[in-house]
Amino acid sequence: MLDQIAEYTHKLVADRAALPGEIAFAAQDDTIVAAGNPELAKLAGELLSRLSCLGMAAARPSLPFADFLVARAPREESHIVPRDTETRTFLHDIPFVRREALEAELAEAIARLLGNRKGVIVEGVGIVASGALTVEQAYINWSSVFHSAFVKYLQDVLHDGFLLPGEAEAFDAFRSGWLRPLTAEGLVFRDGPLADPAEILAEIAAVGRYTVERGLVDSFFGNISCKSGGVIYISQTAASLDALDGCIDPVPTDNSSTFGITASSELLAHRRIYEHSGAAAILHGHPKFAVVMSMECTERNCPITDCWKECDRVRFLGDTPVVAGEIGAGGLAKRVPPVIAGPRKAVVYGHGVFTVGARGFGDAFRAMVEVENWCRDAYFRALEGKLAKG
Amino acid sequence: MSSVKALGWRETVLRVDLSARKSWREPIPRDLLHAYLGGRGLGVRFMRDHFRLDPFDAEIPLIFAVGPLCGTPAPTAARLTVVTRSPLTGTIYDCSAGGRFAWRLKGAGLDAVVITGRSTVPVALVISPAGAEIVEVPQLWGRTVPDTVSALSGRGSVAAIGLAGENRVLFANIMMGEGNSVGRGGLGAVMGAKNLKAVVASGDRQTGIADPGRFDVARQDVMRLFRASPVIFGELGISEYGTPALVDLMRQRRMAPTENFRRTVFEESGNYSGPAIRRDYRARKDGCYGCPIQCKKSTPEGEPLPEYETVSHFGALNGISSLASIVRSNTLCNELGLDTISAAATLSAWGEARGRFSDADEVPGLLRDTAMRVGEGELLALGSRRVAEHLGRPGLSMSVKGLELPAYDPRGAYGMALAYCTSNRGGCHLRAYPISHEILRKPIATDRFSFSGKARIIAIAEDTNAAVDSLVACKFSFFGATLEEYAELLSAATGTDYSPQSLKEIGRRIFLTERFYNCENGFGAADDQLPERFFSEPGSSGEGIAIPPIDRGRFAEELQKYYRVRGLTPEGTFDDPDFLLKQP
Numbered sequence: 001m002l003d004q005i006a007e008y009t010h011k012l013v014a015d016r017a018a019l020p021g022e023i024a025f026a027a028q029d030d031t032i033v034a035a036g037n038p039e040l041a042k043l044a045g046e047l048l049s050r051l052s053c054l055g056m057a058a059a060r061p062s063l064p065f066a067d068f069l070v071a072r073a074p075r076e077e078s079h080i081v082p083r084d085t086e087t088r089t090f091l092h093d094i095p096f097v098r099r100e101a102l103e104a105e106l107a108e109a110i111a112r113l114l115g116n117r118k119g120v121i122v123e124g125v126g127i128v129a130s131g132a133l134t135v136e137q138a139y140i141n142w143s144s145v146f147h148s149a150f151v152k153y154l155q156d157v158l159h160d161g162f163l164l165p166g167e168a169e170a171f172d173a174f175r176s177g178w179l180r181p182l183t184a185e186g187l188v189f190r191d192g193p194l195a196d197p198a199e200i201l202a203e204i205a206a207v208g209r210y211t212v213e214r215g216l217v218d219s220f221f222g223n224i225s226c227k228s229g230g231v232i233y234i235s236q237t238a239a240s241l242d243a244l245d246g247c248i249d250p251v252p253t254d255n256s257s258t259f260g261i262t263a264s265s266e267l268l269a270h271r272r273i274y275e276h277s278g279a280a281a282i283l284h285g286h287p288k289f290a291v292v293m294s295m296e297c298t299e300r301n302c303p304i305t306d307c308w309k310e311c312d313r314v315r316f317l318g319d320t321p322v323v324a325g326e327i328g329a330g331g332l333a334k335r336v337p338p339v340i341a342g343p344r345k346a347v348v349y350g351h352g353v354f355t356v357g358a359r360g361f362g363d364a365f366r367a368m369v370e371v372e373n374w375c376r377d378a379y380f381r382a383l384e385g386k387l388a389k390g
Numbered sequence: 391m392s393s394v395k396a397l398g399w400r401e402t403v404l405r406v407d408l409s410a411r412k413s414w415r416e417p418i419p420r421d422l423l424h425a426y427l428g429g430r431g432l433g434v435r436f437m438r439d440h441f442r443l444d445p446f447d448a449e450i451p452l453i454f455a456v457g458p459l460c461g462t463p464a465p466t467a468a469r470l471t472v473v474t475r476s477p478l479t480g481t482i483y484d485c486s487a488g489g490r491f492a493w494r495l496k497g498a499g500l501d502a503v504v505i506t507g508r509s510t511v512p513v514a515l516v517i518s519p520a521g522a523e524i525v526e527v528p529q530l531w532g533r534t535v536p537d538t539v540s541a542l543s544g545r546g547s548v549a550a551i552g553l554a555g556e557n558r559v560l561f562a563n564i565m566m567g568e569g570n571s572v573g574r575g576g577l578g579a580v581m582g583a584k585n586l587k588a589v590v591a592s593g594d595r596q597t598g599i600a601d602p603g604r605f606d607v608a609r610q611d612v613m614r615l616f617r618a619s620p621v622i623f624g625e626l627g628i629s630e631y632g633t634p635a636l637v638d639l640m641r642q643r644r645m646a647p648t649e650n651f652r653r654t655v656f657e658e659s660g661n662y663s664g665p666a667i668r669r670d671y672r673a674r675k676d677g678c679y680g681c682p683i684q685c686k687k688s689t690p691e692g693e694p695l696p697e698y699e700t701v702s703h704f705g706a707l708n709g710i711s712s713l714a715s716i717v718r719s720n721t722l723c724n725e726l727g728l729d730t731i732s733a734a735a736t737l738s739a740w741g742e743a744r745g746r747f748s749d750a751d752e753v754p755g756l757l758r759d760t761a762m763r764v765g766e767g768e769l770l771a772l773g774s775r776r777v778a779e780h781l782g783r784p785g786l787s788m789s790v791k792g793l794e795l796p797a798y799d800p801r802g803a804y805g806m807a808l809a810y811c812t813s814n815r816g817g818c819h820l821r822a823y824p825i826s827h828e829i830l831r832k833p834i835a836t837d838r839f840s841f842s843g844k845a846r847i848i849a850i851a852e853d854t855n856a857a858v859d860s861l862v863a864c865k866f867s868f869f870g871a872t873l874e875e876y877a878e879l880l881s882a883a884t885g886t887d888y889s890p891q892s893l894k895e896i897g898r899r900i901f902l903t904e905r906f907y908n909c910e911n912g913f914g915a916a917d918d919q920l921p922e923r924f925f926s927e928p929g930s931s932g933e934g935i936a937i938p939p940i941d942r943g944r945f946a947e948e949l950q951k952y953y954r955v956r957g958l959t960p961e962g963t964f965d966d967p968d969f970l971l972k973q974p
Contacts, residue, residue: 001842001843027843028846029843029845029846029951029955030845030846030951030954030955051891052850052853052854052891052894052895052898053850054843054846054847054850088614089614089615089618090615092611092874111891114891115889115890115891115892116874116877116889116890116891117874118874131834132833132850132872133827133833133834133836133843133847133850133851134834134836134843134847136834137833137834140834236831236835237620237831237832238831238832238833238834238835239831239835247835251626255625255626255665256665257638257660257663257665258626258631258634258635258636258637258638258639258663258664258665259626259638259639259641259642260626261620261621261624261626261627261635261636261638261639261830262620262621262639262829262830262831263620263624263626264620265618265619265620265624267620267624267625267626268624268625271625326614326617326618327617327618328617328618328619328620328623328624329617329618329623329624329625330614330617330618
């Protein structure tokens, strides 16, 4: 257990999602072990002793967005409700505990909330998340809450501006200090088309690592594939994109075998994209600014309210088409393939970006970087416009 | 108790005494429903004063129980559980099934039916909203399940036994008229011992929902997760191919039990894979009432096609590659009322003991003989443990607590190895279902060749699944959804707030109660053991995957860890003799 705690503590630091020194994990088998920041470790251990789960993560985020969301929420609210697809699908909403409610029974109060949801924001303390079966799951849930809070905060600021003392300054620090230039420079891609299975597996694993290292996914989710002959090599469901060795399924395109049942939930989308685009490689990530901007729609008096799944329009972010559609068998696989063939890139409402490469992953990766950079610029332009208007 | 009926539940049990030929309805205290939910939990609670009875004692209760979500639009919740003590394993036993029977029973205004006593002549129990009737059916004794269903279907949805149940074959099942089965543990033999050929239910009352708006949101959340799950609605998933979608996966993972678990790869398994069944039998989607997944597959003529466990055990486990033979065996088991897993595994153990596995042409005759208890069937009807013991080769029964292992070789998934042993009903894959994370990567992947953390994981999963079996929902839902969404459905349906944590606590109570019953009946650590083969013989390594024997010391260490997680003694028993008295 301690080796897993060390691994996921390192990941939270490497992600730059949590502050070094303010991270703790606890895990229980027949006994509870906790490690990391002493206060947070104590809290994580106390929570674990109250819950039927194996892992617990407690850490202070590197950005104050989660705390700001709590402070901005109306007094009667007890949850935030991010609108991105990942949160809607897997978290539903995120409960929080206000600073003034921090009392002697803090662990009991948090445990009550964690008994119902995967993660909780504790104002002034950080994000706390449980893992039902593994320490890794606690890490994933922590990262998902961090990602959700990030996306929602950016969206809220874009709509409502800064409301709290210190918010503008913190946001400036985020923009000038936390955010880093996003490029594909320095990365090496194999030139395609790739035919040797061993080479394909190695390239997928390498590019998966790149997407995590360059911050194009939340925690490590996303998916990636390469088609060669009658086989789609695709990352498995719930696979960490920075650790794909042994987690890639070669799926026959004629469905003559079902062992690809463990393949990514987006296998159908990948298959249809290959059919429509003739591409050799597909990359799918959840870069944050693209997720935020995909939900910014200028349409007024539109009768559709569940835009993320019901909207049948094709909008554009620059020259990148945006379509709606739930993940898996929920519609994304129908709407993305028809729009991606020409521009080689597409954004899914509130979800993420698909890009394709004609011969290999180099083009696909660079296209995803371009989309995210365009959305990042568009976001700050829109925010400046909003703030200028007051 | 309030006079206002709880939504979700009916707060009513039908008690039937077959000896006295009478039946009556009784209220179920609401506190008991909150504490045990329904299905498995409620049935286990009703067994409290009877768990020591012999399974063939006339007074042993045979309990049919539905859950609070049955009759609502909650996905996969139109199920029921049958609870009693198993004649095959001697343990407390529950087994669930879908179909239409469960919601017809709930529609009759009932949460449960508790049947005791023994009729002197064959009878059917006919239940409607107006009451219950015990009908003499001597003409149906000796008839197959389809014949029985056909004769009674005019009166409602039918749950019936075949010849195997009548003859008390220790792995006789109870078949639902739609082809679903209360498959494992020989509960059909208990029914047969009561001279009860069938139960028929014809209710159509709706189940009330306390907060329809909240319920609908939760239902949409569940459906969204189903659509996001490659195992459920993926193009290679169970909705498309049924559970035989697992054939190719288990072959690729080199953990398909072959020739009585002597090997773990059967080179000809492609003959009965999901795509092969679809191609050869033009398989169409079928399934339980109101279920969106429709994982059952049938022929265009409506004949149910075999599930994963059945194709693998009538296939690889017996060295048979003919899909036609496997389908025929499945159909025959359904007609005779035999559990396909135990039937195939018993044939396999017997085959190894006599030095030759049965060929495809021999199997139908052996199955008929088993159901009739004639010829070789007289011995085979006892299940693999008794067969192997009788032949002086006890090590050839691939079972735990007498329940034959299903089609996941434990050398290929160590959590599964542990869970087979800790299961309260014997070698069952569904109590903790670690295949979900060790193989199918849901909700997250765990290392299948490691015991690390598995004691706690198995205990949590056992509690979770005890709650799921009490709702009663289908385990397959949890390849996508979680207790979060089902707790919300339950809260919306009943008007009482539940959380995943509170459901797991209920599940823990149910699981420990079952364990306590078993311990009182003499079960302990010596029964929580895998067959020796898995510790001394390797599986079929190859293609870069090694399948060594399980490390005996590491297994024993994890089992002891499990006992500590559960608060049990090193012997796997309870320190507190008053455990039951402290439960609601």
